[in-house]
Amino acid sequence: MAKLRVVHYINQFFAQIGGEEKADYPAELRVGEVVGPGMALMQKFGDEAEIVATVVCGDSYFNENLDKATADILEMVASQKPDVFVAGPAFNAGRYGVACGTIAAAVQEKLGIPAVTGMYVENPGADMFKTKVYIVSTKNSAAGMRDAVAKLAPLALKLGKGEPIGASVEEGYIPNGVRVNFFEKERGSARAVKMLIKKLAGKPFETEFPMPVFDRVAPNPAVKDMAHAKIALVTSGGIVPKGNPDHIESSSASHYGEYDITGVMDLTADTFETAHGGYDPVYANADADRVLPVDVLRDMEKEGKIGSLHHLYYATVGNGTAVASAKKFAAEFAQKLKADGVDAVILTST
């Protein structure tokens, strides 16, 4: 059987171009070259696969030129017709992790080529992309390269061959929310007894089914005096000034926007729109007040039901946006809202 063709993506650091000072290194395709961690991968691949090309890209360059870098790299990858695409491993390097996740997901989605990457579980890229591509769980530094490659290479081979992928504990990837059956070595009762003994001894143990985590926030006490309260609007429904000046992504938003509505009495089809993907935007675009009720609040302001409507609103897109990102956005603009003396916020979704 012919060897599987692999394209490998790494950053400027692992390509030994340089550290942070070289992070603006633009994307580059090196056909026929095996670079840095690629050597270790090749060793593990044996005669089953070979790296036919390596893409090198600086972390700053990738993240600051997201669209162009992604498009360029996709073209480079496509030109090599690989059977499987491997990015990283990125360990705990945040921007490298996001780059690996972004490009691996794009290769898989846009080119239909299976992709895999690897990173430390706390790398922000892990949370953002673990449901989109297989991410092998690695240690938090490059000292864990051997261990990372030992999991990455066999998973890449399986993906390249189109073989079924086992459960996360078997393959070593970060759990991706898809439950996969497999046979354990011991029966369930024996595992339960062992788990209990560990739990009783205060030793670490690993549950086989993590309970879904709901971030329950206790509501604040009700606003006593609405007639004098300053109310702000915040939305995850993607309402932005026409043209989407901050380029908020239609899904998996990486940022939020702050917009001034001083003097705006009504959102119209000519002035505002939604950036949100994943639902039919016709009604939101025809009248954005349906998602961000500026018109109604202006009425209430006039009627004296509320003190005033804050002149700034904050908007992002909820569609597929990582909970961690959403938390980060809110933590940031909540401080601004507080500093501006806002008493209460009306939060709307799509």
Next chain:
Amino acid sequence: MTGGYILTNNPLVTERLGPDVPVEYLQCSYKSLLEAARDRIHLGARLLSHPLSGSVKPGETPYKSVILTKGKGDVDEQSLELIENAILACAKFQQRCDRYPPSVDLDCRLIDWTLLEGALASVIL
């Protein structure tokens, strides 16, 4: 039954219960019955029986009976959580019962009735 009633889409339930037990019959699907219960919970009713009673999965039986209180007022969070989870669970199963022959359909009615009967035994009438 003090302050409670049965919401059901199972004709056998109305047939089996005497006139002194309040029953409301809806001609609808399993899921719609759960949704009707949810709507009432939003209006203040509380669940007295578990909406996923029985190991016969959603999709395997068209019938469902639940016991609710007639109460109005604040939403009971536990009831809401149970009913929402039950509605969500419907999506996990393949729809098979629409292909059942009539005899099996009668079995489904009977099982739903016996599950309800078990719960009614615990209700103070």
Next chain:
Amino acid sequence: MKLEIGNIFIKDIQFAAEAKVADGVLYVDKAALEKVVLEDETIKSVSFDIAKPGESVRITPVKDVIEPRVKVEGPGGIFPGIIAKVDTVGSGKTHVLKGMAVVTAGKIVGFQEGVIDMSGPGAKYTPFSETLNLVMVCEPVEGLKQHDYEKAVRLAGFRVAVALGELGRDVTPDETKVYETCGMKEGIEKYPNLPRVAYVQMLQSQGLLHDTYVYGVDAKKTLSTILWPTETMDGAIVSGNCVSACDKNPTYVHENNPVVEDLFAQHGKTLNFVCQIITNENVYLADKQRSSDWTAKMCRLLDLDGVIVSQEGFGNPDTDLIMNCKKIEAQGVKTVIITDEYAGRDGKSQSLADADPAADAVVTGGNANEVIVLPKMDKVIGTLDYVNKIAGASAETLQPDGSLVVELQVITGATNETGFIKLSAR
């Protein structure tokens, strides 16, 4: 409380004129067993068949699986309150026909599941592909109601198992195991430094085809209570549960409860196995509250340090499981819970119908919605009505070559929630 279990290894089952156990072979006198079954006038006829591991045989729809046992010494008999008198069991000596099972099959209701494949890919998902199975299919008399039929088949299975167990009374066991636990004070004195651990077993108790019996009492009418862990080895708990094949506990699982066995394996070494607590899974929410309150209360009263909680069934019991777990943890008693999952065919749905952060130690028996292809078998014991006409009603399920595309749900014991099997999921 001390019970000696003498295992007689059964290597083959044969039909013969004289019933006996000799050199590891169980000789079955069909005519005699038929009489035992037909004692019940509601059963019109019965047929017996033998299914052996590795054969191209499919048994379906399976109702119960039972292991033949006989009480050789000590008070009471097997299946107290049902077959034997209601004396408390769990002490003395019991002989077991090991390696075989009585399987009752037959359609009680039209949508009944329960498949045991003796070979092929389905076999590795059911523990009962590894036992020599004496299968009995009972036909009811005309017009018999479903619940009377269920009861008749349930009891006939126990009578047959007891009759077969009796054949092992005077046979010298190939292996003897001793199980012993002690009273409260004695346990504390004997194992002052070991954590006190109990097993909380939740019993299916929702209604017709969903019942469990304890010493003959319908579990839905019981309050949570305490057993010596050896009582269940003598058949104190039996199954009347015909639905949810993958995660119901056949009587065989009660007799060989794996949590009881594995806690015994650690008893006196890493923990002190105090007792078994049984509780139910009723439909009425106030019953759930009462039962879980009582379970938690007993955990505290017994000064336990930890418990393992096992579940039975889908949906409704998830709520009992989480209530038990939450309330027991709130008493300062550590829990590990055993469940299975319904995560959808693609594995992406929420696995349980209830959840709580207190349940931080979970063992899973796998996703029951996972799809498996069961190839055609040469022989079917029972009827394929269900799998062909009901589960197989959709075009994609019944393949042209006779194989079936089904969910693990239909396979007896596939995702057992007492941890009887090795299947799991992540």
